[in-house]
Amino acid sequence: MANVSLKGVYKYYDKNPKPAVSDFNLEIQDGEFIVFVGPSGCGKSTTLRMVAGLEEISEGEIAIEGKVVNDIEPKDRDIAMVFQNYALYPHMTVYDNIAFSLKMKGLETPVLDEQGNPIFDKKGRPVVKKRRYTKQEIDEKVQEAARTLEITEYLKRKPKALSGGQRQRVAIGRAIVRKPKVFLMDEPLSNLDAKLRNQMRAEIIELRKKVQTTFIYVTHDQVEAMTLGDRIVIMKEGVIQQIGTPTEVFNSPANLFVACFIGAPQMNLFKAKLVKTEKGYAAMLDGVKLELSAAVNEKLKAQNAEEREIILGVRPEHINLEKSPSDKTLTAKVDISEMMGSELHVHAEFEHAIKIKDDNKKDDESEKDQKKMIVRTPLLGLPETIAESIRTGGEIYFTFSPEVMHLFDFETGNSLT
Amino acid sequence: MLKQNSHDFQKSDLPKNRREVFFDCVKLRFLSFLGLGAVIAIFMLPLIAITFLKDSFDANIYIQASGGAMTEEQASAAAQSGNFIFNAAAVACYALLAVGLAGVIRVIRQIIWAEGVFFRQDFFDGVRLNGGQYVVLAFFSGLIALLLSVAAPVDRTTAVLLAAVRFSAVLVFAPITLFCAAQTAVYKNGLIKTVKNSAVLYLKSLPTTLPFVVVFCLPYLITLIPVLIVKYVALIVFCLLVAPLMLTAWLLYACYIFDKFINKENFPELMDKGILGK
Amino acid sequence: MPTITVKDLTVTFIENKTQTTLALNGLDAEFLSEKINCVIGASGSGKTTLLKCVAGLCNYDGEIAFDGASVDRLAPKDRGVALVSQEFALYPHMTVFDNIAFPLKVAGCPRAEIIGRVNEIADILDLKYCLTRKPRHLSGGQQQRVALARALVKRPSVCLFDEPMSNLDAQMRFNERRFLRDSIKKYGCTAIYVTHDIPEATALADKLFVLDNGKVAVCGAPQDVFTSDNPAMAALRGEIK
Numbered sequence: 001m002a003n004v005s006l007k008g009v010y011k012y013y014d015k016n017p018k019p020a021v022s023d024f025n026l027e028i029q030d031g032e033f034i035v036f037v038g039p040s041g042c043g044k045s046t047t048l049r050m051v052a053g054l055e056e057i058s059e060g061e062i063a064i065e066g067k068v069v070n071d072i073e074p075k076d077r078d079i080a081m082v083f084q085n086y087a088l089y090p091h092m093t094v095y096d097n098i099a100f101s102l103k104m105k106g107l108e109t110p111v112l113d114e115q116g117n118p119i120f121d122k123k124g125r126p127v128v129k130k131r132r133y134t135k136q137e138i139d140e141k142v143q144e145a146a147r148t149l150e151i152t153e154y155l156k157r158k159p160k161a162l163s164g165g166q167r168q169r170v171a172i173g174r175a176i177v178r179k180p181k182v183f184l185m186d187e188p189l190s191n192l193d194a195k196l197r198n199q200m201r202a203e204i205i206e207l208r209k210k211v212q213t214t215f216i217y218v219t220h221d222q223v224e225a226m227t228l229g230d231r232i233v234i235m236k237e238g239v240i241q242q243i244g245t246p247t248e249v250f251n252s253p254a255n256l257f258v259a260c261f262i263g264a265p266q267m268n269l270f271k272a273k274l275v276k277t278e279k280g281y282a283a284m285l286d287g288v289k290l291e292l293s294a295a296v297n298e299k300l301k302a303q304n305a306e307e308r309e310i311i312l313g314v315r316p317e318h319i320n321l322e323k324s325p326s327d328k329t330l331t332a333k334v335d336i337s338e339m340m341g342s343e344l345h346v347h348a349e350f351e352h353a354i355k356i357k358d359d360n361k362k363d364d365e366s367e368k369d370q371k372k373m374i375v376r377t378p379l380l381g382l383p384e385t386i387a388e389s390i391r392t393g394g395e396i397y398f399t400f401s402p403e404v405m406h407l408f409d410f411e412t413g414n415s416l417t
Numbered sequence: 418m419l420k421q422n423s424h425d426f427q428k429s430d431l432p433k434n435r436r437e438v439f440f441d442c443v444k445l446r447f448l449s450f451l452g453l454g455a456v457i458a459i460f461m462l463p464l465i466a467i468t469f470l471k472d473s474f475d476a477n478i479y480i481q482a483s484g485g486a487m488t489e490e491q492a493s494a495a496a497q498s499g500n501f502i503f504n505a506a507a508v509a510c511y512a513l514l515a516v517g518l519a520g521v522i523r524v525i526r527q528i529i530w531a532e533g534v535f536f537r538q539d540f541f542d543g544v545r546l547n548g549g550q551y552v553v554l555a556f557f558s559g560l561i562a563l564l565l566s567v568a569a570p571v572d573r574t575t576a577v578l579l580a581a582v583r584f585s586a587v588l589v590f591a592p593i594t595l596f597c598a599a600q601t602a603v604y605k606n607g608l609i610k611t612v613k614n615s616a617v618l619y620l621k622s623l624p625t626t627l628p629f630v631v632v633f634c635l636p637y638l639i640t641l642i643p644v645l646i647v648k649y650v651a652l653i654v655f656c657l658l659v660a661p662l663m664l665t666a667w668l669l670y671a672c673y674i675f676d677k678f679i680n681k682e683n684f685p686e687l688m689d690k691g692i693l694g695k
Numbered sequence: 696m697p698t699i700t701v702k703d704l705t706v707t708f709i710e711n712k713t714q715t716t717l718a719l720n721g722l723d724a725e726f727l728s729e730k731i732n733c734v735i736g737a738s739g740s741g742k743t744t745l746l747k748c749v750a751g752l753c754n755y756d757g758e759i760a761f762d763g764a765s766v767d768r769l770a771p772k773d774r775g776v777a778l779v780s781q782e783f784a785l786y787p788h789m790t791v792f793d794n795i796a797f798p799l800k801v802a803g804c805p806r807a808e809i810i811g812r813v814n815e816i817a818d819i820l821d822l823k824y825c826l827t828r829k830p831r832h833l834s835g836g837q838q839q840r841v842a843l844a845r846a847l848v849k850r851p852s853v854c855l856f857d858e859p860m861s862n863l864d865a866q867m868r869f870n871e872r873r874f875l876r877d878s879i880k881k882y883g884c885t886a887i888y889v890t891h892d893i894p895e896a897t898a899l900a901d902k903l904f905v906l907d908n909g910k911v912a913v914c915g916a917p918q919d920v921f922t923s924d925n926p927a928m929a930a931l932r933g934e935i936k
Contacts, residue, residue, distance in 0.1 A: 419782075419783060419785060419787060419830055419831065419838060420787075420830075420831040421831070421833070421834060421835045421838060422831070422832055422833055422834050422837075423834070424834055425833070425834045425836065425837055426824065426825050426828055426832050426833050426834065426837060427824060428824045430824075430832075431824055431827075441827075445790065445827065445828070445829060446790075448788070531826070531827045532810065533792050533793075533796060533806070533809065533810045533813065534790075534792075534793075535800075535806055535809075538806055693824060693827065
């Protein structure tokens with residue numbers, strides 16, 4: 001097991017002044033499962049490849065087990081990488097594919113001085129004695145990896161005879177047989193269909209329990225990130241947006257991007273106003289005064305926050321539907337509803353609902369999404385009056401409690417709390 | 418798995434003017450253009466064949482004259498009669514080429530108008546609907562080329578006059594013919610009305626149309642290449658790759674002129690046809 | 696458009712000389728006419744095999760009838776059935792227009808009718824601006840709509856869906872469900888939609904079928920089926936949690 005440390009890491013490509021990765025700082029603990037997640041082009045794969053040594057680091061340093069590896073070749077970093085396209089040798093059997101990395105690596109034992117301390121060369125690298133693995137050693141390790149991944153029965157087959165999921169397991173087997181300090185996985189499940197992805201995700205969780213190694217996993221799928229990661233690093237345009245556990249990023253998103261990226265359906269955003277009251281602060285939305293929680297009030301008081309326009313975020317599952325309107329309820333018009341399992345997803349129009357500009361979407365597509373919101377409500381126990389209103393495309397009245405409200409600055413999009 | 422775009426393709430991603438339409442069509446339908454080039458090459462074969470025969474004939478005369486088997490006068494007379502026979506035969510070749518071009522331009526019209534392209538069906542529709550007018554235009558073009566080729570100056574004045582006529586043929590007759598070809602592909606008019614309209618359109622758009630006329634001289638310039646193998650390779654490459662693009666650019670430009678002077682008042686449904694992003 | 700009746704449908708796959716698998720085991724079902732009939736079930740319950748039987752793409756014992764008339768002896772191309780799957784199977788070198796028009800061209804439809812029908816379905820499925828593009832220029836959702844358009848342009852009486860939205864993200868799936876519902880309603884074909892995504896099935900279905908071990912375990916209105924005590928449905932509910 002290893003800890004991995006990235007300090008002030010930047011990556012520039014050729015003449016492009018905008019870095020692909022900017023000021024990346026992260027300390028990964030021994031045995032931690034870290035996920036880098038973000039949209040296409042956010043720099044997650046580039047960062048992973050810098051840890052692997054497949055990309056040069058423009059600035060900063062990366063250390064594995066306290067040793068800076070900036071100038072160390074990938075093969076000497078004691079890492080193993082699993083790619084999206086498996087990268088198996090098609091002419092070799094599964095056995096030979098897994099064994100290949102052992103044959104290439106050989107066994108390195110550090111040379112010790114008379115006191116039993118390791119000897120270092122002029123560049124600070126430990127002097128090692130290298131020998132080839134014996135046939136028996138290779139066989140033992142391959143069989144162990146195959147047993148771990150339940151691919152023993154495929155060892156004599158060639159990759160083309162295997163399904164996508166089986167090939168991916170072979171690719172993982174080829175990585176774990178080296179017993180690396182760090183596993184690096186670059187979107188390994190992207191090429192698989194949805195059903196298989198779910199299955200493989202569960203297998204990766206099982207694998208993690210068995211091998212107890214540090215994992216750095218890259219994906220664009222936030223559900224995958226939330227399921228697998230001990231901690232998640234959310235990236236956008238080369239910059240870290242937030243680092244935290246799944247619960248932290250879900251409950252306390254640092255900015256609008258994180259708030260909208262994590263969670264499906266996406267968080268509802270409303271254009272509201274932060275106002276001062278006798279008790280502290282409140283949010284005004286569509287003429288309704290919404291009380292804020294004590295914790296939020298304290299934080300706003302500490303900042304001496306000014307009255308201003310803000311963005312209020314509430315997740316669809318946190319919205320409560322009310323039977324009738326009152327001075328505390330907000331009103332929206334039902335557009336369409338869908339029964340999704342045991343829940344009802346109600347898509348409605350609300351004057352003050354907004355969507356942030358998604359750089360991956362064009363302006364006219366973003367326009368269509370404005371004034372739209374989603375409510376998730378359990379079907380069981382839904383009052384008939386509300387159900388009827390939803391069925392007939394009428395109005396719904398809703399509230400939400402102070403604890404579930406997220407406040408964001410209108411200009412910067414950063415969380416106010 | 419099929420490659421996917423990260424966001425929905427929308428109207429704003431479509432070409433917004435005819436220049437963008439040109440590059441968009443070429444990029445998306447490169448194979449179709451190659452197919453059109455192949456068709457043009459096939460219909461050009463007779464013309465290329467008689468050009469090759471003429472070159473062989475001229476080479477033979479040169480060898481005989483250099484070797485003394487022919488006098489200078491005999492060689493000159495032989496060359497002139499060869500020239501006449503070539504230009505007479507070329508009239509028929511132009512007519513045949515015109516049939517092919519009628520179909521090709523119809524397919525190009527479908528491509529630039531972003532309507533469904535049914536290559537074979539559209540080609541034959543073009544031949545059927547427009548072939549007649551194209552053949553007539555080609556016949557007259559060939560006839561003028563023949564007359565100009567046999568006209569020989571007797572003195573300086575007639576030489577200057579002949580040069581002026583040849584120059585006018587290129588600067589006047591050629592662009593009018595090109596406009597006729599484009600009009601025939603778009604409107605259902607009789608030939609005389611088409612020619613009259615073309616003359617007016619040309620006069621009104623002279624400065625912007627002239628560069629196209631220069632570009633359309635390219636095939637003639639290729640025939641002047643002295644090295645025969647280079648000449649014929651260049652001709653084939655021209656047919657396959659350059660000709661369809663030239664015709665597309667011309668048709669797009671013609672549609673722009675039609676919009677400006679005809680469609681605005683008379684055919685609003687044809688305005689900006691094919692510019693889907695507008 | 697027909698009511699599809701399936702009686703005692705049995706399909707046996709022979710794995711090797713000693714092993715056979717019963718993919719479908721005497722399955723009976725009635726699929727509602729001009730409605731979306733969703734079929735869910737665990738892996739190996741026979742969902743895709745059922746679709747293949749209705750399409751005529753595999754051998755079976757039993758009877759399949761459209762509006763009471765047996766189709767067992769009819770070849771796939773004569774059953775009036777269209778199939779949409781998750782791979783979309785679009786021709787990458789053809790434009791969207793040509794992809795959608797392809798089945799009509801193969802059937803020898805006149806040019807004017809092809810253009811009319813393609814433009815009509817492109818309008819319904821919001822693909823009007825994509826007709827000149829190649830599939831690679833479109834998002835996953837739009838590609839799925841092109842596959843749907845290609846299926847519906849033939850005006851099939853039956854449309855079969857084999858997990859068509861598996862590869863789309865949640866937001867895209869919501870949009871595509873709307874288009875699917877609207878177009879099925881507009882063209883009035885009988886739809887059988889197979890998926891492993893239970894919430895999606897309950898969102899789309901007019902009638903929901905749960906398959907278990909090659910038979911229909913329970914079927915009916917989506918809400919009734921989803922909340923039923925049937926063991927197969929309970930196991931699937933457990934999977935969602």
